[in-house]
Amino acid sequence: METVIEVPGDRPYDVVVGRDLLAALPRLVAGAAQTAVLYAAPLRAHADRIAALLRDAGIAPLPLEVPDAEAGKTIEVAARCWDELGAARFTRTDAVVAVGGGAVTDLGGFVAACWLRGVPVVHVPTSLLGMVDAAVGGKTGVNTAAGKNLVGAFHPPAGVLCDLSTLDTLPRADLVAGLAEVIKCGFIADPIILERCESGDPTGAHLAELVERAIRVKADVVSGDLRESGRREILNYGHTLAHAIEKVEGYRWRHGDAVSVGLVYAAALAGAAGRLDPASVARHREILTRMGLPVSYRADAFDELLSVMRVDKKARGNKLRFIVLDAIGEPSTLDGPSDDLLRAAYAAVTA
């Protein structure tokens, strides 16, 4: 059984969720003479299978192995991929397939967005986080010396295949990290996600339902605001602090783990600003702790984190802007909070 979630917009596409979906891939790149397959080493077996499927369909695969995780999200790695596309004489009717976690789909999307100013990309996310978030919505990019995802492009995929059977090999810690983005969707838009996580093991029988619910939240938001001129910012809930933690940690923290701390911080900030009631603030810490996600960070890191947060994309001039909740399912913005308020809320995420 597969579920198809449409993402409407100028360039509509489908996100397909199910098991053993890879055979559908050649159809999504039909018309391409050759297709680059970007992957990192842990996904080599899946990439090989995809290359074989493409070959059987008469499409020449161009396998491109890239460094794993955040080590691949650099302009140097993107440039190496563009060199390979150039050597293969890649044209606008060719396509890119990105197979892997969110880091590889972000990189692959960016490579495709820039090559010849845009060739089609199909995402085959193999991590929970990639399925529910990174592969959907068209944000692509790489990190720079100043911070996370600071260079990128909006480039919606031609299709997304979320093959749940690929999760069988995903390390438990990466599966749990992906839950942070699922829970984020629960807090901003779909409280049933929160109830499912509170009443049982979300990585068990409810996993497929949670994947679909989170994708529907994301699809709904991005279809109305691809370029983040407004409502899309709600998907950044928890991310202002999260990206700063990732940068300060040299990208050795999982994105989802950092988002978990960032969600607790954003809730505390809303509470301190009188926007969110104490029970809803506490619910963030409780649910994320129950999932085994981190909810605290170093007490002495605030000044460094604040300096990194100043290059957050939501900042306007020297004013920071945070996504906060006025209630569960009611996201809003907090513009220009004082440094004192930001520091006071930070106490909520120190051990």
Ligand SMILES: NC(=O)c1ccc[n+]([C@@H]2O[C@H](COP(=O)([O-])OP(=O)(O)OC[C@H]3O[C@@H](n4cnc5c(N)ncnc54)[C@H](O)[C@@H]3O)[C@@H](O)[C@H]2O)c1
């Ligand atoms: N573009 C977006 O809208 C968006 C949204 C959310 C996150 N992101 C980005 O996504 C990245 C995080 O993604 P992630 O959590 O998937 O991390 P990741 O891509 O670093 O993958 C985590 C690890 O899991 C491995 N892995 C993935 N699938 C596997 C599988 N099936 N079996 C075995 N190993 C597997 C990867 O190789 C890697 O070692 C961050 O860079 C984040 O900024 C982007």
Ligand SMILES: O=C(O)C(=O)C[C@@H](O)[C@H](O)[C@H](O)COP(=O)(O)O
């Ligand atoms: O899709 C979005 O929009 C998001 O903000 C989703 C986030 O989970 C994701 O981590 C995204 O990459 C963050 O984007 P950025 O613009 O803050 O770099």
Ligand SMILES: [Zn+2]
């Ligand atoms: Zn994220």
